[in-house]
Amino acid sequence: MFEFDYTNAMASRVGEHGLTDAEWAAALAAGRPAFDAVEKDAAAGKTGFRKLPKQDSTGIARVAKSAAGFENLAVLGIGGSALGTTALASALLHPWWNFAAPEARRAPRLFVLDNVDPEEIAGFLEIALPERTVYNVISKSGETAETAAQLLIFVNALKRRLGDRWREHVIVTTDPEKGFLHHLALREKLPSLPVPPDVGGRFSALTAVSLLPLAVCGVEPQRLLAGAATVEERGRDAAFKAAVLYTALYRKGKKIAVMMPYSRALRDVADWFRQLWAESLGKRKSLDGKDVYEGQTPVKALGATDQHSQAQLYNEGPNDKLIAFLEVSRFRRPCPIPAVFEDDTCKFLGGKDLGELLHAEKKGTERALTANKRPNITFRIEGVTPETAGGMLHFFELMTAYAGRILNVNAFDQPGVEAAKHATFALMGRTGYESLAKEIEREAPADTERRVERI
Ligand code: PA5
Secondary structure, eight states: OEEEEOGGGBHHHHGGGSBOHHHHHHHHHHHHHHHHHHHHHHHTTOOGGGGGGGOOOHHHHHHHHHHTTSSEEEEEOOGGGTHHHHHHHHHHSOTTGGGSOHHHHOSOEEEEEOOOOHHHHHHHHHHSOGGGEEEEEEESSSOOHHHHHHHHHHHHHHHHHHGGGGGGGEEEEEOSSOSHHHHHHHHHTOOEEEOOTTSOGGGOTTTHHHHHHHHHTTOOHHHHHHHHHHHHHHOHHHHHHHHHHHHHHHHTTOOEEEEEESSGGGHHHHHHHHHHHHHHHOEEEOTTSOEEEEOOEEEEOOTTGGGGTTHHHHHHSOSOEEEEEEEESSOSSOOBOOOOOOSHHHHTTTTSBHHHHHHHHHHHHHHHHHHTTOOEEEEEESSOOHHHHHHHHHHHHHHHHHHHHHHTSOTTOOHHHHHHHHHHHHHTTOTTOHHHHHHHHHHSOOGGGOOOOOO
């Protein structure tokens, strides 16, 4: 189902930029207590995302049915409430899903609105009529300003067109016990699905957060969960080894982790992983309260596109990166390259398949990086299916949990994100944030301090 190939991260392949057998053995031994601690927490039921593969998804399937007849499904959410859905939709829906004929799709167009850019949202109201759209508003905390602002805009548009029937167009996904959205759903009698209280935003892809939008588009939640269950059962050791490898190379100076899928379907997994890795490991404080400023910077790239954009830097720039390829052994459909011209530039391509070309591009990049002593690894799946996609996300979540313990930071909080959220509340005049608003005003640079060039 899933392979983690780290051959090219070893010293035998990339010299001092990789790990010697002795370093690898030492890193595995040093990481073992972290593995045990993570497993102990999971066994005690303290790690919410570890329970997700066994969840009952019948409630999700039921709500999904009620939304399937709409022309559009708009997901309103940000960060962990959006990125998993985008990743799974790219992986599992037709690559041109929203452009496909309705008879071919037989499910709504899917839009993940994860920002508050006024042009984007105002434009969306023009291309997706509210009366033909169901809005799935997703927020674990139920308090996020961006998501609340989107909700106000769309509910207002629905009310103007449909009056009290606006409620038939809104589905809530949020914490089942607290937060504005939870209370709104109760008050307005909106259908509501839970994000388990012990599952944080970036670990919530395999909850209703992403399972519902995908189910509305015809992807069975059980299949995603079955893949995650397989990884939970058989993939923990590999995820631990991957965490050991990433952290050991980070300690050896590989401060940047590039994820480069050679598959359009997995393109947004790299974007989802970027949040998971950055928010989970980028921490000022260690678990014992010391200032440590940990974190490896995740970067997303796409093969073969970024060979023509980033590969120069990866091959010849600073040797400060670990490059992870995501590879698919078999693409779901062929696309033969016809033999049309006899010229040398094209002749060798004719009669081959685009999949063959993309695999050759990946091999070529891997070879060049290895020759340049750049450590690189490959996560390989047989093919993209709901099972392998669910399994892959669960694998990276496990890897992140282990890496957090190895680095001795809390992988499950995000104090840096909270600080910016509160500052936004203060700047936008939310009650209770008056003193923070004053503090922000006081901190503003004096006119004499400003350095701005104007043209
Ligand atoms: O991982 C996280 O916790 C964050 O990125 C959140 O997902 C993000 O801030 C959105 O929060 P919420 O789902 O509460 O609206």
